Amino acid sequence: NAGVTQTPKFRVLKTGQSMTLLCAQDMNHEYMYWYRQDPGMGLRLIHYSVGEGTTAKGEVPDGYNVSRLKKQNFLLGLESAAPSQTSVYFCASSTLRSREGLLTDTQYFGPGTRLTVL
């Protein structure tokens, strides 16, 4: 049971390049999230998904796109990278009910991807 995994761990891009970050979870969670973490700003939600085939915008969606074609995967895309997108990106997942049947909304986080845009 790997939990939430992210690939790649590190990436350096030039301005204007594109890339896709992959998030995978093996907990059969319905909800998945992409955050970015910047110094002094905490975590900010980029996009999220409440189920396979559905996505929604978070606080800071501009410049990013997402897709959730399979329940276990949530992809974050940067079509034309900008230096302002230099950040650490975290994926998370959660479920509505725990294995015991209790309502829960605890999010489980991946280890992060450090992206630098030059």
Added chain:
Amino acid sequence: AQSVAQPEDQVNVAEGNPLTVKCTYSVSGNPYLFWYVQYPNRGLQFLLKYITGDNLVKGSYGFEAEFNKSQTSFHLKKPSALVSDSALYFCAVRDYKLIFGTGTRLQVFP
């Protein structure tokens, strides 16, 4: 709009002493409050949460948090700090999503 505030960027405490990391919230309705911890180069880990019930919530690694409705606070506490508790701590409130505070760096000195 829901929000949380962590007024201290850093908290320093000696090992063995009690620690408190402060969090205040602003919500409409009943708050769902969380504490997460982030160790260096790692993702966030869930510590504890308050949804309803007892105002004192116990969590992982000996941490607890006290929900105070009149002061709109949800401070994280531990009776005896360990050097291994040194990390970045985030308070969060759930709206339709989690809204995180800016984080407090806890430094425990031997």
